[in-house]
Amino acid sequence: MTVFNLPDVGEGLTEADIASWKVAVGDTVEVNQIFVEIETAKSLVELPCPFAGVVTALHAAEGDTVLVDTPLITIDQDGNKPAPTGTPEPAEALATAAPQASEEPGPLVGSGPTADSSVRRARTNRPKPSSDPAQLRASRASALTEEISRRAASLSSALTREVDKAKPAVANFVDRVLAKPPVRRLAKELGVDINDVVGTGSQGEVTREDVNSYQAQREAEHAAAPTYWAHGELADARTERTQVRGVRKATAKAMVDSAFTAPHVSIFVDVDASRTMEYVARLKKSRDFEGIKVSPLLVLARAVIWAAARNPSVNASWVETENGAEIHQKRFMNLGIAAATPRGLLVPNIKDAQDLNMRELATALNELATTARAGKTKPEDMRGGTLSITNIGALGIDTGTPIINPGEVAIVAFGTIRQKPWVVDGEVVPRWITTLGGSFDHRVVDGDLSARFMADVASILQEPAMLLD
Amino acid sequence: MTRAVTEEDLVQILTPDGQRLAHDIYDAYLADVDADMLRSFYRDMALTRRFDQEATALQRQGQLCLWVPVRGQEAAQIGSGRATRPSDYIFPTYREHGVALTREVSFSEMLRLFRGISGGGWDPRENNFHMYTMVLAAQLPHAAGYGMALNLEQHGWDEAKRAAEGGAVVAYFGDGSSTEGEAHESMVFANSFDAPVVYFCQNNQWAISVPFEVQSKVPLVQRAAGYGMPGIRVDGNDVLAVLAVTRWALEHARSGKGPVFIEAVTYRLGAHTTADDPTKYRLSEEEKAWAPKDPLIRLETYLRENKLVDDEFFEQLAVDADAMAAKVREDAMAFPVPPLAKSFEQVYAQAHPLIQEELDWHLQYEAGFADAAQGEH
Structure with missing residues (x-):
């Protein structure tokens, strides 16, 4: 039996997630056969098997995080399966070289910072400094x-x-x-x-x-401090400085670029979304949507796609070319959803969202959110967006003026939906009310058109049955 | 230089679909290329690729700290390496596994460095193939200096003697290194002193994640004119064109006329190193566009269409390559790991009190383990 520990496949990685197993217990494997795909902090990596034999154990499930230098797979090299052709006596050659038991030195690398805590060698004495x-x-x-x-x-x-x-x-x-x-x-x-x-x-x-x-100790001192506010200290201590890096830096640049190149016009509309709430409740109970998370965001996404088809200039981009500027109107919708993730703000998009039915769209939204929350959004998922939604309601906010995702000309902000007093037929009744905010690049989308688009989106939230038209 | 370089200036002998083109200047440099030689070029390229594949697998299995894939650049390396004489001296970067093969450096020995048990791995004096240089472009001033020293040694030689016995230097670097300060300094020196150096730049389009457009707005070969040396832009995936232009360049340098710049236009089909993920910064369309220009495919097409090989040739080559790979794997795993204490001897040429103190501490530390009797790790 030979245990293969997860090596450090990058430079200084300490762990990896199991993306998918390519073999199962009982399978025969050859040297260099790909047996697992792992995701490290740097990339997805396929691992080739170092031994030939029969798989007797997989030490982690898909999705698990495995520490470098801890067991990944166990292979029985005495499985006596035929050696792969063209590689003379590989099993024999490996038997002498492969780490078979703990006495043999293991792989030379892969003992990253976290690895040696579990395998610390026993000491008889600690080396003493030659003097103080x-x-x-x-x-x-x-x-x-x-x-x-x-x-x-x-x-x-x-x-x-x-x-x-x-x-x-x-x-x-x-x-x-x-x-x-x-x-x-x-x-x-x-x-x-x-x-x-x-x-x-x-x-x-x-x-x-x-x-x-x-x-x-310092934190304890801080806790004892009556307030956060700095009183009478030196000017330096009154300001907390944080280096701007990574996604924060990218977000900052994208927002400045967008805000200062595209003249934004923002408009708002209050909507009675009670029917949307009823519709969502019905979908949740429907057998077709079993196991799929359904939320008002799904109806809004559908409404935006529907409204964009009626007002296509919102689904476009402003492109500077050598021969002057051009407006590229898209006959497809890559619908971006702004998401707060562990890495910061990301706007992954659903490709060709116009082709998806309600169920497929719901599934796509779920996948996008799960991937983003897990911090696994890939660069290509964020490329090529044509129009975006930001769901600020999820954070309990009524509305705001969103900044357009660079490369697009429109963004819709979805506020919280809560019961408010609303006048229906001259009487005040409690209804589910939300506010939609929209920002548009005025170079491309004029006021009347943005108003019509927003009114169309609102009309669907008011009466989702209109989607059946 | 009054005219911008265009695509027409790219020297090509073997097109991507395997057609052999005639060339006014370079055909003369290919006169001796017969069927045997063509087959050996293919063999060298295929072995290099198989070695690369095995080393990548060894890295993924935790047996190498790092690996630097060469896939896609085999023609640039085999073609140029095969143009050199054993007495010529080569300064590689760290991706020149194919050139190493042409200099008969053992593939196995090359893995010591990447296994982290040696600072080098082979004796550069045996094959006139210098240590891999991890610091980008650091080898280029060395190459200029080596070339200037050759001139001193060969002072007073006439042209015939230079052509017959004269030495030359080939300095390998990439598009990324081309913009390091050392590259510039080296070329200025080599040109001022007519050092016999061939600057062989493999422009593989990517300096890790930095695309070539960031290194230069014009083809790199245009820089040669600025230094006052001849520049040649060659299809780096065409082993015959690379062989011919490198032979021309070595002849020029050897004869005492000074250095030559070659830009071999190629493409790194894989990652920069095993710690890199190219999907994060380049599009799969670009990779797809380069795939048909693979150096092995075009030579295979040429060999097959001209009936210079049969299926058996490729089958035997695959068997040989697998055997080579298995041997490399076996050798790599069997390398003894030198004790860490050895490293202290390699800091200074002479004894030094600080190093001695640190060595004493290290030995005391190593002796302090309960299982210390089992020997050094």
Whole structure:
């Protein structure tokens, strides 16, 4: 039996998710046969099997996260299945080389930062520092400065002066607080000045625990502070600074580009969505929609597609070409849904949404949301959108002025739906009310057209039966 | 340089559909290419591809720290490598596995570096094939310096002696390295001192995720004019064209006329390294557009249409390639892992108090494990 542990297939990865198994227990595998697809922080990767034999165990289920250097698959190499042609005696060759038992060294890589905690080797004694840390640092500094002085003595006096000048810098470097790079990074991330932390490591170095306990103490101090607001402190302490990176940076750029190239016009309409709520309730009970999440967003998505077909200039883009600007009106709808994800704001889109029926659209919306929430949205899912919806109602907000997704000319904001007093036939009755907000690129969509589009979307929410027309 | 480079300036002998074209200048450099040689070119390219595949698998199995795939660039490497003489000196980057094959560097030995147990893996003096250089373009000033040293050694040689016995240098780099400062410095030096260096740039269109358009708005070969050296733009997926232009360039350099710049237009069909995912930054349409230009396909088409091979040739080659791959795998797994203590000897040429102190600490640390008696890991 040979256990194959998950290797580090990137540079410094610590874990991967099982995307799909390509083999099952009992299957015969050959050397280099693809047996699993994993998703790392960097990419989807197919793993080729290092041994020939029969699969006796898969150590994780699809969707599970596996730590690097922990078991992935077990293969019985004595399965005595025929060796693959063209590779002479691969099983035999491998038997000597493959890690068969714990005594044999395993793969050379794949022992990432998290790996060795579970396989830490027993110690009889801890190495002792040759002297106490301060003395050690001092002895290092003096060893170096002595060396410098020794060499300097044989040089001209001019050079000696230069070396003397360098001494403090060298001593300074050697005197630096000791800490491993990950610990330095942790301190930096926590905003802890590592020079303030007392090191308790065997070499006097600052350890992870030291940083954490320093931080815990600091947090306790913070908790004792009466309020968040800074009173009478230095100006610097009154402002919290965060580096703008990653998706935040991309979002910021996209929003600035959009807001400053496309002149936005925003309009709003209140809608009585009671019938939509009834319709959604009916769909939920319907057998066709069993197991599928149905929400008013589904009706809105359908309404937007329907209304865009009647007012197609909202489903377009403004394109600058060498021969001047062009308007590209799309005869298809890649419907974008803005989603708050662990990675930040993303706008994945449903390709060719116009071709989907209600059930397919519901499934597509579910998949899109699940993928986005899991942080697995792929770049191609975000490319080529033609019109977007942002569901701010999910956060309990009534309405807002959305900013158009770059490359598109219209976006619809879906506010919360709540019961409000509404006048029907001269009487105040409780109804399910929502507000739709829309922003349009005025270069492409004029006021009357955006109004007509929004009115059309609203009419469907008011009476979903109109979709049957 | 008064005229912009156009597609017509691309030297091509074998078209993507396997047609052999005539060429006024370069046909003379292909006069000795017979059926045996053509078959050996194909064999070298196929073996390189199979080796690449096996090394990629070994990385995915945790046996290599990293691998740098070469798939798609075999013709540029085999064609240029086969144009060199054993006495010529090669400075590779880190993707030149095919060139290494033409210099008879063992595929197995090349894996020591990627297995993380050696800083090199082969003796560069044996095959005149330098260590892989991980720092981009760092090898280019070395190449210029080597070429200048050759000129000193060959001072006073007449043209005939230079042509017969003279040495030359081939420096390999990519479109990404071409914009490193060292590339520029190296070419200025080599040209000023007529160093016999062939600058062989494999433009594989992508510097990890940076597309070629970001490196240069014009074909790279146009830079050669700026340095005052001849520049040749060649179809890098055409092994015959690459062979011919590299032979021409080596002849030029060897004769004392100075360096030559070659831009081999090719495409990296796979990832930059095993830690890279090209689907994140390039479109599958682009990959599909390049797939039919595969260097192996066009030579296979040519060989088959001219009845220079039969099915048995390819079957035997596949068997040989699998055997080579199995041997490489076996060798790689059997490499002894040098003890970490060895590394301390390689920091300074002479003993050093700080290193000695760190070595002592390391030995004490290693001895402190309960299972230390079982030996070094």
